[in-house]
Amino acid sequence: MSQSAGEVYLCVSQKKIVSTMKERPLIFITNDDGIQAKGLKELAEVMRLFGDVVVVAPEMAMSGMSNAISVDKPLRAAKVEEEDGYVAYKCSGTPVDCVKLGFNHLVDRLPDFVISGINHGANSSISVVYSGTMGAAIEGCLHGVPSIGFSLCDYSPDADFSKAKMWVARVFQSVVEQGLPPFVCLNVNIPKGSIEGIQVCRQTAGKWVEELEKRTDPHQREYYWLAGYFKNFEPDKEGTDMHALDNQFVSVVPVNVDMTCQETFEQMKTWKF
């Protein structure tokens, strides 16, 4: 059976990982599109080459759930699949709930990595703050575990992840080799179609506009749907994640979970309240 370039690369990567770590790593996987999502299955397939995999993913789609946690309702979890070196659970909560529940009750040791995704749709620029995919990665990071969120710029439920998977493996391998600083995780977005390479980026400045569409229901009552479009405040600016993606590069943004603005912190010391 012949192998694609991606498959050969994955084999080489696997060898490197195994030689880097003392034992087979425990890789915790989740997402926000839910346990049935294609992107999750594709991610698990890649990660099983590198280590033992535990999946704890929402039983329902949880897009846009950010770092939300279930404060007022009980959570349920159920095992849905188990094979040698692989176990998958569905959980009734948010992506962050999945990480918390998984870490506290479903794994017997702290995972070596949290990998979230592969999201169906981009999480570049400020979408990092709304994204459940990144919410889960941030949660892993808060637990001191190197964490990465992966997103493919294709919202289709049957999106083609074949090219993306090789880049997932490459980024993962780099994190294994280089490590990540405490309180920093990665937001990785992968363009749809051909891929020119990879760029370390910063979060693009921008915002969503005309975000809610007003409609009238059959009972003549108004309601609103989230819609709108993204306005990039710095189009064509090199070094931003959206510029990388626009030019068919994978974007990698290091995300700081310490949200303190150091510069403003210094300036505010002179404030008289």
Added chain:
Amino acid sequence: MSQSAGEVYLCVSQKKIVSTMKERPLIFITNDDGIQAKGLKELAEVMRLFGDVVVVAPEMAMSGMSNAISVDKPLRAAKVEEEDGYVAYKCSGTPVDCVKLGFNHLVDRLPDFVISGINHGANSSISVVYSGTMGAAIEGCLHGVPSIGFSLCDYSPDADFSKAKMWVARVFQSVVEQGLPPFVCLNVNIPKGSIEGIQVCRQTAGKWVEELEKRTDPHQREYYWLAGYFKNFEPDKEGTDMHALDNQFVSVVPVNVDMTCQETFEQMKTWKF
């Protein structure tokens, strides 16, 4: 009728605000405890001294909703109160939905400020990432509006906000006078009980541990409740928000909505993927 020190201060503050701004500011208020919460009413009372107030708050409690947005379901809004210079709406969505819906459909111009809270309970340290109160403030900030989230370190529904209100006014007034940089909002926590003063702080490093309590329901099925306690990684560290609060100081953390970790960004430029 005699006035308390707080009331006198508020009168002076109001005069300063009015002299600083050309017209009466439009102040947008929301929270995550819901439209009925005492903290919201107390906040509105303070803010009405300084400007025209529009409240758009969740109809239900939305604690822990972070920056979550309602992607898959329609939103509703209804006016619940109106007086001269004051209007309040309840909204079926999250705190961030309230800001988006309000900005897009319920106000006739971009508000001058977004003020979120006063939350019943602390949002210090990493709680900033889970907090719906701060989710709303971050959303205001993403729209380019100076935004502040206020929280009182008292979870009680009938918490005493009387001392807190004076500090809300003082912080608000300072923001009016000094402004805030783009993409930076404030996370302000107010201790319960006596208040020694105010400190500009950074986000304390820490995490929640033993977060989910396992229980068995009447049908012998397992379920989990969010619980646990906070572990401070740097107790007694001056300059952190939790240290300030532990010593009865109001903590003010400038929060950066550009989550790029600049230091890691520079380091990662040498990575070979």
